[in-house]
């Protein structure tokens with residue numbers, strides 16, 4: 001048994017954990033749940049030796065562990081998948097997988113490293129190319145590498161901090177299969193996720209944290225998604241489903257027969273339009289051209305053939321450019337935030353040269369601070385201090401900051417890429433309402449998401465992306481209330497023709 005005993009941890013004034021005790025048994029999948037900032041990652045990082053607690057002990061099979069660094073945790077048979085990836089970007093997938101495995105010795109032929117990587121990918125059914133450099137991978141692909149790296153360790157305890165955030169439903173199923181096998185062989189698995197149906201499917205027991213305190217530990221059979229949400233947030237939650245837009249206006253974005261082979265996935269003859277007032281969804285398994293498509297829309301890449309047209313709210317054509325689009329980026333830590341800058345500074349990134357925030361090259365600190373304070377209030381960012389470094393915010397709070405900044409301005413196009421990844425149920429609901437509000441206020445929203453449920457709840461129209469091609473999936477059924485055909489969408493996501501009627 002692995003025990004957290006009376007663990008306490010503060011960061012300055014913030015109490016991350018207060019007197020938390022949990023027992024993690026052998027042969028169990030133990031889900032740790034809680035709102036953004038509840039203390040989940042802090043507790044896991046303490047069990048892994050990355051953070052030292054102010055008080056309390058980590059006890060393994062009756063013996064207190066001295067965890068001064070992750071090496072100590074490895075020695076105790078503990079492996080971890082981090083919420084934020086810890087891969088070496090310059091290395092290939094295979095090199096990353098072998099890193100830290102002391103058993104491989106000082107020297108190993110490249111071919112053997114690659115073979116092992118390929119074997120691992122096959123064994124855990126998580127597809128990655130061993131020769132690609134991590135730098136070139138999409139977030140979903142990085143996630144797979146990060147998971148493989150942990151599963152490859154000869155560990156008895158596996159800690160997975162939001163491993164499924166960007167996995168496709170298929171990959172998540174594969175991961176759960178692997179986790180069940182590990183558990184049945186006696187391993188103990190600590191699992192963090194905000195997706196409650198996932199938790200119900202995989203967990204044997206659940207622990208709920210709220211604001212640094214343990215609220216309950218119970219058998220998963222006794223819990224329901226509703227009871228868990230209630231324990232996490234302290235109140236019941238309704239799931240937001242957006243009604244279809246009453247009407248749509250002029251185009252804010254139009255792609256006409258766009259092709260480009262510059263990215264890793266070639267875009268092929270992509271046409272698409274987003275009008276003011278509507279939310280358009282791009283469904284698809286991560287790595288099918290979503291990144292390339294987003295770069296086109298942002299003007300970061302130019303098409304080799306075809307045309308990308310962006311319009312301002314008055315219908316004038318504007319150059320595609322990052323500043324012209326409200327962009328909720330896929331990877332907040334790499335693309336959206338400057339981690340060592342403060343919350344307030346991050347809150348005006350991209351807009352810091354606007355007249356509101358600067359004059360003749362001098363920043364108006366007071367205006368910036370008050371803008372940040374408003375975002376903090378409106379988006380309930382915790383801790384509520386404009387001066388904390390963005391790096392010290394919990395994952396979900398970083399995401400709220402990005403969303404707050406991007407949705408604060410403009411009426412044109414909102415490009416949201418996996419906008420609720422890592423958000424708790426209450427915040428997810430909140431973001432969905434905000435996106436819906438932006439559409440109602442005249443924005444056009446392009447929602448690229450690996451989460452099909454999210455797309456189905458929010459959008460007016462759906463395109464499916466596969467191997468760089470888009471196919472529109474039209475609503476069908478009762479003409480008065482046409483619905484999206486999820487079976488058809490699933491077929492398109494898998495690259496099958498829409499009308500092939502099930503298996504081929």
Ligand SMILES: Nc1ncnc2c1ncn2[C@@H]1O[C@H](COP(=O)(O)OP(=O)(O)OP(=O)(O)O)[C@@H](O)[C@H]1O
Pocket residue numbers: 011012014015016034035036037038039040041042043083382383391392393394395396397422424
């Ligand atoms: N290095 C740090 N410096 C300052 N404060 C921190 C640091 N790490 C965490 N915190 C604070 O401790 C609290 C708990 O954070 P933690 O990352 O454990 O939350 P979490 O439950 O994992 O949330 P999420 O679901 O958003 O990942 C938060 O208020 C966070 O801002």
Ligand SMILES: [Mg+2]
Pocket residue numbers: 040041042083161394395
């Ligand atoms: Mg966390």
